[in-house]
Amino acid sequence: MYDYVVIGAGIVGSFIARELSKYNLKALVLEKENDVANVQTLANSAILHSGHNPEPNSLKTKLCLLGNKLYEEVEDELCIPLLRTGAYVVAHNNDEEQKLLDLVETTKANHVTEYELLDYAEACKTEPNLAKSITKVLSLPTTKVTYPWEAAFACMENAIVNGVEFKKNSEVTNITKSKEGFVVTVNKLDNYHTKYVINATGVNTDDIAAMVEKHVSFKIKPRHGEYYVLDKRVKGFVNHVLYPLPTDLGKGVLLTPQIHGNILVGPDSKWVDDKYRTNNTPAGLEYVKTNAKHLAENVPFHQIIRSFAGIRATSDQDDFIIEESKEAKGFYHLAGIDSPGLTAAPAIAKYLVEDIMHVQDKYSINKEFNPIRFKNKEFGSLDYEQQLEFIKKDPLHGNIICKCENITEREVLDAINGPLGSNTIKGVKKRCRAGAGLCQGGYCEEKVYKLIVRETKATPLDVCYDGAKSNMFVSETKVK
Amino acid sequence: MNKEIIVIGGGASGLAAAIAAKEEGRDILLIEKESKLGGILNQCIHNGFGLEVFKEEYTGPEYANKYVQKFHESKIDFLLDTTVLHIDKIENGFEIILSSKVTGMKKVTCQSIIMSTGCYERTRGSISIPGDRPYGVITAGSAQRYLNIDGYMIGKKVFILGSGDIGLIMARRMYLEGAEVLGVAELMPYSNGLTRNIVQCLNDYNIPLYLSHTVTEIHGNDDNRLESIVIQEVNQSYQPIPGTEREFSVDTLLLSIGLVPDITLMDNLDVEHDLKTKSVKVNQAYETSVPGLFICGNSLQVHDLVDNVSMESERAGKCASEFVLAKKIESNESIKIKAGNNLLFVTPHYVDFAWASRETVIQFRSTSKIEKALLTVSQGDKELLSKRKSFIVPAEMETFTLDMNQIEKGSDILVNLEVL
Numbered sequence: 001m002y003d004y005v006v007i008g009a010g011i012v013g014s015f016i017a018r019e020l021s022k023y024n025l026k027a028l029v030l031e032k033e034n035d036v037a038n039v040q041t042l043a044n045s046a047i048l049h050s051g052h053n054p055e056p057n058s059l060k061t062k063l064c065l066l067g068n069k070l071y072e073e074v075e076d077e078l079c080i081p082l083l084r085t086g087a088y089v090v091a092h093n094n095d096e097e098q099k100l101l102d103l104v105e106t107t108k109a110n111h112v113t114e115y116e117l118l119d120y121a122e123a124c125k126t127e128p129n130l131a132k133s134i135t136k137v138l139s140l141p142t143t144k145v146t147y148p149w150e151a152a153f154a155c156m157e158n159a160i161v162n163g164v165e166f167k168k169n170s171e172v173t174n175i176t177k178s179k180e181g182f183v184v185t186v187n188k189l190d191n192y193h194t195k196y197v198i199n200a201t202g203v204n205t206d207d208i209a210a211m212v213e214k215h216v217s218f219k220i221k222p223r224h225g226e227y228y229v230l231d232k233r234v235k236g237f238v239n240h241v242l243y244p245l246p247t248d249l250g251k252g253v254l255l256t257p258q259i260h261g262n263i264l265v266g267p268d269s270k271w272v273d274d275k276y277r278t279n280n281t282p283a284g285l286e287y288v289k290t291n292a293k294h295l296a297e298n299v300p301f302h303q304i305i306r307s308f309a310g311i312r313a314t315s316d317q318d319d320f321i322i323e324e325s326k327e328a329k330g331f332y333h334l335a336g337i338d339s340p341g342l343t344a345a346p347a348i349a350k351y352l353v354e355d356i357m358h359v360q361d362k363y364s365i366n367k368e369f370n371p372i373r374f375k376n377k378e379f380g381s382l383d384y385e386q387q388l389e390f391i392k393k394d395p396l397h398g399n400i401i402c403k404c405e406n407i408t409e410r411e412v413l414d415a416i417n418g419p420l421g422s423n424t425i426k427g428v429k430k431r432c433r434a435g436a437g438l439c440q441g442g443y444c445e446e447k448v449y450k451l452i453v454r455e456t457k458a459t460p461l462d463v464c465y466d467g468a469k470s471n472m473f474v475s476e477t478k479v480k
Numbered sequence: 481m482n483k484e485i486i487v488i489g490g491g492a493s494g495l496a497a498a499i500a501a502k503e504e505g506r507d508i509l510l511i512e513k514e515s516k517l518g519g520i521l522n523q524c525i526h527n528g529f530g531l532e533v534f535k536e537e538y539t540g541p542e543y544a545n546k547y548v549q550k551f552h553e554s555k556i557d558f559l560l561d562t563t564v565l566h567i568d569k570i571e572n573g574f575e576i577i578l579s580s581k582v583t584g585m586k587k588v589t590c591q592s593i594i595m596s597t598g599c600y601e602r603t604r605g606s607i608s609i610p611g612d613r614p615y616g617v618i619t620a621g622s623a624q625r626y627l628n629i630d631g632y633m634i635g636k637k638v639f640i641l642g643s644g645d646i647g648l649i650m651a652r653r654m655y656l657e658g659a660e661v662l663g664v665a666e667l668m669p670y671s672n673g674l675t676r677n678i679v680q681c682l683n684d685y686n687i688p689l690y691l692s693h694t695v696t697e698i699h700g701n702d703d704n705r706l707e708s709i710v711i712q713e714v715n716q717s718y719q720p721i722p723g724t725e726r727e728f729s730v731d732t733l734l735l736s737i738g739l740v741p742d743i744t745l746m747d748n749l750d751v752e753h754d755l756k757t758k759s760v761k762v763n764q765a766y767e768t769s770v771p772g773l774f775i776c777g778n779s780l781q782v783h784d785l786v787d788n789v790s791m792e793s794e795r796a797g798k799c800a801s802e803f804v805l806a807k808k809i810e811s812n813e814s815i816k817i818k819a820g821n822n823l824l825f826v827t828p829h830y831v832d833f834a835w836a837s838r839e840t841v842i843q844f845r846s847t848s849k850i851e852k853a854l855l856t857v858s859q860g861d862k863e864l865l866s867k868r869k870s871f872i873v874p875a876e877m878e879t880f881t882l883d884m885n886q887i888e889k890g891s892d893i894l895v896n897l898e899v900l
Contacts, residue, residue: 229605233747274782279612282696308613383579384585391584399581400563403513404744409581438744440603442619446626460632465615469703472615473632474731477657 001193002028003363005184007172007208008200009033010041011342012334013149013347014155015197015349021162021344027216028162028194029156032171032359034467035427036420037152040189040202041342042430043227043278043310045241045256048144049340050087053246056109063344063351065111068142070346073149078154079375080146081259087143087241088123092137099245100138107138111176114141126180129237129296143241147259148342149430158373162366166420169468172201173210180468181330182212183286187471196330196357202313203275205335212328219337220274222322223250223312225267226284231303231438232261232405255299260405260433265292265299270424278309305438312338320344322352330359376414378433401451402444404437412448416455423456425449426466483509483557484804486576486590488564488745491519492786493596493777495547500797501594502554506804509560509588510551511578516545517551517558519598521786523625526649528676530681532787545785553811559583569770572808592800595746595775596793599739599782601646607665607737609641614700614707620646620736624653633657635732639709640664641695642676643671645784645875647736652681654734661685662728665711667718670849672875674784679859693732695708696720706731739782749773749776756825757781763814764840765799766792767898771808774800781827781843784877792841799838809834813889814860822847824874830863831887844895846872851898857882860891872897 004020006013009031020027033039048068054060091100100117107115116139121138124130130137160166167186174185181195199208207286211214230237235257244252256264266288287306292299315321315336325331332352336410341348353359379390379397390397399409415431416423425441425448428434434448435441441448449463449472457464464470487498490512494844498510516535521529531537534546551558562580573591601619609617616635624643624646626632636659640647643666655661671678682689690711697710713724741759751760753767759780766774776796777789803809812834819826826844826859842857850872857880858864864886867869873880887893 014674156529186566194573228608233744277612279698280608280610285608285610304606304608305603312818387585391579395581395584398584400513400565400579403563406565439600440605442601442603444621445622446630460630467704470705472614472634473626474635475633477627477631477633 001180001195002156003194004028004147004196004198005030005182005194006198006200006316008181008202009036009152009156009166009343010039010200010202011037011152012337012348013198013200014152015345016160016200017164017166018155019160019161019349019353019360021159021164022366022369022462023359024366025363027164028192029159029166029313030172030184031166031168033351034169034424034464035422035430036156037149037430038466040313041148041152043308044148044339044342045267046145046148046258046342047241047252047256047257048082048343050114050140050142050144051112051340052089052103052107052115052138052140052219052342053251054105054110054227055136055318057161058318058345059322060340061110063320063347064340066347067340067344068144068154070350071146073145073153074154077371078158078373079378080151080154081257083145084238085143085145085257086139086141087243088127089138089140089243089245090130090134091245092133092294093135096245098099100136103138103245107140112140112142115139127238127240127242129298131296133293134296143219145241145257145259146342151152152310153420154373154375156409158371160419161373162369172208172211173351175208177212177328180221193298196332198332198352200334202337203311205333209325209333209335212331213325214327217355218333219316220275220335221314221316222268222272223338224272224278224284224309225312226280226288226309227264227266228288228301228304228437229306229308230263230265230300235261235265235302236299237263238296244291250297253288257294265289272311275311278311280307280309284309314338320348322348322356324356378406379411393465401447402434404439404443405433407432407434407444409451410442412451413455416452423452423458424464425472426465428452481586481588482507482632483507483588483590485592485594485800486511486574486588487594487596489519489596489598489779490517491596491598491777492521492544492547492789493598493779495551497594497596497776497797497800498556498616499547499550499554500794501801502556504798504801504805505807506801508556509590510556511562512558512560517548517560517563518868520621523628524649525628526653529786530692530708532785533790547790554799564745566685569749583855591804592772592781594775594796594800595773595779596777597742597745597779597842599741599778601735602738602740604735609695609698610701611698614698614704615666616706617730617733617735619735620644620650623732624650625736627653627657635730636660637662637730638732638734639728639730640736642666642733642736642738643673643689644736644738645677647734648673648677648681650734650736651687651733652685655685655687657717662730663686663690665690665695667692667694667714669763670873670875674875694720694790695724698733704715706733709733733802738830739778741779741782743779744772746773750815754825754829757827760796762827762837763830763835764828765802765832765835766796766828767799767803767832771811772803781825781877784875788843788877788879795841797837814886815889817842818892818894819892822850822853822897822899823862823895826895831893833889836884838884840884840887842895843877843879845874845877846897847874849873850897850899854898854900855880856896856898859887859893864893868900
């Protein structure tokens, strides 16, 4: 019997898991994918917004501001990387400048205390490639960039260390009410009994809610967004997150510097019917390209190494929905968590646990809770002397597996064997970036799969790219 | 450690360059990141290699072995499983940081570097093919490695995008291994592979080639595996023509959409880039704008025949040796070699009179297929060469030699290709 079952191990589910592990209770996290952070958390801009944009007095605003601050706390505790970029919201003409002033009002109303209006020349001092058509800029110094799936790994690893159970490849197929709470059925096979259920399933929140409610009070309206990834060799082309003025459809196409030097270009925003289809479209990519040109001059599109798409779990309501089910007591929804969901995630977890579920009134504090999750510094980020030290301690750091990103054998082995290790090509790439560079795995995929084979005592035929049926190979050759 | 010359990369190019420089008596270290010398040749188990150099036809591994043997006989120092992480220009040479499991990380210095780092394959991401993003879309070279070296098939129903040579070779290879190969789509109105590969790899096995076609849709199934692709004919500006869609049910899409010279190690060096070759500019000695830094093989320009790689790298090796012997060769006056009409690119980019004793071997690719052409090379009003050529295609690199005695200081050299 569990106290809490959390459904969904995205960034929100992961922060909730860690928050729950601060109490003496029994919690289980169920994830339908073969990894933590595999859907919305894997396909977004990676920005920790300052809170300049959402409606004043909304949950989005409150939790965005608090979340932004909380990341500063977990940065060292959990080794979650932060890049303090700041952001520029740009205006191109009188009309847009007026809207920028309106945005300043929202910014003030949202209690974002740090902001500044700059004219084009001033902004260019720190951002020399700004589009020449820009006339005014709203500077938001508290905007940051993180590494979203690393943040989710960090929380989930820490939650596991502190007693939370985690099961991947576990799709919830049915939920029934029971005397003590709920019975959650996974893969139409296994039943888990629990007092409370937390529904943190992104685009699936309405479907999961429908398992316990006759009249689900919200509906997910999937919103598709596409991106280009520029190679890390563009590092420095822009140094701030560059936003256009927000519209009803969101924050628009952005240029976003990433932790490892890449720049993301995107996203567009399209309502779609299929909440699972993360395809790229010629129209979407073209839109992204066209709009990026309003932010910077000569965007280095020749350095594109990848395109991808994601689905936002936007709901039919404006604000985040963080509440107890009206029909099923003890069942909690986290729905409509689109932007600024990543920013708000740590605050959402606290708000849910303390203000909505009142866990502190039901369970005692876990005195053994260890807030620290340690991760080695990335080998490639060290200077020569530090790298020598690393290699002295562990010669496997001397063997470079991914030469585009300088990822060492030790880093790949940690990705495979770590507390939340993965035996898939994508899982390894998410954990240590082998294959994330210029050649997109052309050089190192072969080395990575062989390390997976060696470390997990599998055969090459067992190795998967991601999900359980995504085997790299279909057969051996006829002659061997 | 201090060496006269460090060769980076132990494939066809690095081996030939190292052997040539060693013949001149140089002290050389060759660094290879894989556990075996020979580079990509090791996975090219088909034949067709060596006709120019050895006047005999070999498979890739056989061709590589010819050079590997000679390399070992020459007693050249080398490191395997060793990655070069960084190159710095220092006074009188270079400092290289290398790393391996055995030696750890080390700094070594040298007077001259020969870059023979080869090329990497363009991926789906680099050309932004729209559609779902399932598994089963893979570069032809990776599939070739998995099949020929590791012994694993990546799929059974295959379509190939791009008619580059690796794609064509893999069409035949997958067919012979029992896969169904449904076709090859090529964006251009002509093939990007060698004619002999079109004949021997596609025609002989009735594999259709769809010229002026590209992949416009990719569909994955519920398990996110490739299920089908759609190809469409394109118009003259390479835009898909509505109504020409054709769907193929496949589990594998091989990409043979081009190779890019791997020059990332030169990122922090003051080299001059060539946007056409996607590499750097060199003079007739294969020296970049950084004195003592030489480059050859597929890291200079993507070749279609390994024989040309070997011969080019041999020349580069000799030049690097000459550079070391002379202590330093100051750039004398240099003139440009410019690509004129109908030329995609031309190498080398400069004739430097400091290297006046070196013949100038010029290589180029045309921008389109030309049945009959007149190749002219001129310097100002003076015509240096005029030659009729028939059947020039972008897929086949053309080579000719200029006699340095003909070339004067002053005006640039123009290489032109007129359609007759």
